[in-house]
Amino acid sequence: MLIWSKIRQNHWLILSFLFIFILRFVQVGERFHFGIDEEYQSLLGLSLIKDFRPIWIGTSQADTGFYLGPGFVYLHALLLRLSNLDPLILAYSASLLGFLIAVALYYTTRQLFNSRVALISLIIYAGSAFILTFDRRFWNPSPIPLISILFFWAYQKSLNDSRWYVLIALLLAGSFHVHASLLIYLPITIYIILTRLKKKSFNITFKTGLLSLIVFLALYFPLIVFDVVHNFDNLLTPVRLLSRAGSSFEPGLMFRHLQIMISTLANFILFINLASIFRIAVFLILVIINIHFLLTAKGLANKILKIIQTFYFIMFLFYPGTINDYYYLGWLPFQAIVLAQLMCKLKLLPLVMLLLVYISVNTAVFVNRPLSGNLLAKKALVQKVSRYLDSRPFYLETDRDYLYFGGWRYLFEAYGQKPAASQADSMFGWIYPTEISSQKPRLKVIVSENKVKLLKESKITITSKPFTANILKD
Incomplete structure (x- = not known):
């Protein structure tokens, strides 16, 4: 009876979580x-997996020259090892x-x-088609919202x-392994500590302070090793960014950042191709709501929320490098909380x-989005092509820039036959230099998202909609 009573009392919450769970696990392979x-x-x-050895850095961050820690790479290796390389x-x-x-x-x-604000913010955030789309990717930005919420x-x-503060130290160090956008919490943490010192409310024991330092250094250690070997090049990246020509105070760069901010916030609410005027309208409404929040919201939690909101807006508007929509993933949960308090x-x-x-x-928008990623369709194509090739060496390429249609070199190795050489080698060949054949293979596999007519002899076409592989003999 007690269980049924709890269910009746929390039926909206249970239904919300059930729906949110279904949205994230329906067509897992097709929508990944x-x-x-x-x-x-x-x-x-x-x-x-092939040759385990300690690594000190992970991926680089866009055009900054800044390298993340290797934590996410180790996680990838563990997951792929458990699944026998199946992505x-x-x-x-x-x-x-x-x-x-x-x-x-x-x-x-x-x-x-309170529970009402929590339920509304949950629906706003987790029900967004924009968030649902990002929740079908597993890459460095994926943990950004979780770490932001924990901060x-x-x-x-x-x-x-x-x-x-031990958890804060853990999150700060962990941020260096996840994504550069999370480093915004470093100045936020410093600001909060300085504010509490000024008000004499910062009371931390020597033991806790020491433990926090040890936790931070332990997790940050791989990057320390890398910096010592490379003359602290990685640590000095922020200095180079600030001194870069066309720095943060360039109006054109600020305008581009503002455009990304407008687009991201509009997509968060409604992830469709709205006309610019409607995107700006949605953005202005959210700006008005946020200004109202900053001026009127009370309470300690809201005070911290105001600090985070202000830092996000200022730091990303004046950031001297390239910004993409996923840089704002850590900001969007707080937008949901602000909206929930009003609603x-x-x-x-x-x-x-x-x-x-x-x-x-938002559900209709998400469900009707094209399955352009469709891992299962890619897997089927790779297996069909590999059966036809029957261990014959081949060169793998795509019909367009690999930067925007990549992923195939790994998929052929995981699901079928590894290529002797590939278009991806110019970008990733440094990871597997001994696996690239010095001899030009006689067969070429060209992967496209649509059927493409190629003026070559001995053409064989294999399809797994929406993907096509054309096999040519040079």
């Missing part, structure tokens, strides 16, 4: 995106991580605010118990109707 970023991580992980395990890991982020958001918001939780808890003031009926419309539209 395995592109060049996933291939990069997987090839690094595969190199550890489908990454698809399930991505969906599971997305669901855990939703759980963390609800639990944190319920503890720091928010730890900042609040550390006010009453200094032992939470919880509505009466029940209009609130329920508004949330139903929101979740219905």
